[in-house]
Amino acid sequence: MDGRTGLAERFEEHRPHLHAVAYRMLGSLGEADDAVQETWLRLSRTDVGGVDNLAAWLTTVVARVSLNTLRGRRRRREEPLDVRVPDPVVAPAGPDDPEYAAVLADSVGLALLVVLDTLTPAERLAFVLHDMFAVPFDEIAPMIDRSPTAARQLASRARRRVRGQVPRPDADLARQRQVVDAFLAAARHGDLDALVGVLHPDVVLRSDGGVARTRHTTVLTGARDVAAQAVTFGRFSPFARPAVINGSAGVVVTAAGRPLSVMAFTISAELIAQIDVIVDPDRLARLDLTSFTD
Template sequence: MDESDVLAERFEEHRSHLRAVAYRMLGSLGEADDAVQETWLRLGRTDVAEVQNLGGWLTTVVARICLSVLRRRAQRREDPLEVRMPDPVVGREDAVDPEHQVLLADSVGLALLVVLESLTPAERIAFVLHDMFAVPFDEIAPMIEKSSAATRQLASRARRRVQGQAPAPDPDRARQREVVAAFFAASRDGDFDALVAVLDPDVVLRSDGGGLRARRTVRLNGARTVASQALTFRKLSPFVRPALVNGAAGVVVAAAGRAMSVMAFTVTGGRIVAIDVIADPDRLGKLDLAGLEA
């Protein structure tokens, strides 16, 4: 085995980790894969003979690439309050996907990723690297051209926002599924009071429908408002397919072999606190929904 083959083998040992880092940074599966590929290309152009911790070096490189992507996004954003709906990781409930397990090792729900989208690039880098991957602030600081103390403050600010806006889901997935099933049963039956009962009073519904609103998220707040909207889902009941969305109970709505939407639910304390919907046909077409569209 020559030197290039050895380097490629060593890189492959870190690929899943790098993809997990990039997905949390960018909320985009395609851009995460591009960032990992760019990291590989940079590795090939670098003499790493003196690199003692290749994993740490690769994490730094992919983080810097992601930071550049985040900064370009911020520059292009016309509305500073606009929040992009991240890409979901969708799988079957009755099958274990090892790749998905690695990608979602610390339960990165879609609602959490939505909150991360609202952070500044520096806040997101500091929070993701430190809180999710235990990278020391001293190593993060040079990436964002801040002092270690300032980097710590950025991560702390991001942490407060995440804790306030993305509560941790209930760990019991079977209980999550019961709550989601109750939501669709109430919707199917047109039972407004039952819908309100299964929703947290401050529930948030976010939806990306594509078209003229592509990349923009429509947001509704409050149990009664969301329940009123949910009553319009009753005609979709025959087409609801249970699925795992970012490791939590969710559904794919599909008819005639074509997905119409992916819905992610965050269940906390036995009630739904967030519903995130992607109905953009272009985005749905890029998702791996094999076995979920029948």
């Protein structure tokens, strides 16, 4: 085995971890893939003979690459000023499906990713690396040109925002599915009161319709407004197929062999607290939804 082959094998061992870091940093599956690939390119050009901890070295590189991507977004102003629905990780809805375990392993909720998108790049890096991957602040600090104390403060600021804005999701996936099924049944029958009954009073619905419909994500708040919108969706509910989306219950709506939408639900205290919907055909085409359209 030559040195490059051995290095590639060592890198592949770390790939899932690196992708998890990049996805939490970026909320984009494509950009996370690009960040991991860039990390490999940098590794392949580096003499790692003096690297004592390859995992830590790779984590630092993928975090720096992701940080540069976040800063580039802001400079180019490619992101809208309102909240964007992050890329979902979608799998069929059962433990017998081969993709199920992989989704659970990468099950950071969309509600959390939405809030992470509101942080500054430095806040996001400090919070993701420390709170999700236990990276010490003295290792985080050089990545953002701050002192360890300042890095700690950034993470603390981010943590307060997350705690204040992210609902605590229910852990029981089977119970989540029951709540989603009740929502779909009520939408199908146009039962506004039943819909309100499964929605949190302060529920938030975000829907990304793409440039063809609106350049900005549509946001609705409040049970009555969200229920009224859900009634208009009712005619599509018979085509909703159960899915696991970022570790939580969701659905993929398909018709004539093509996906129409992906709907992710955040359920807290047995009520739907957040619904994130992607109907943008371009974004749907970039997701792996073959299990739902075959």
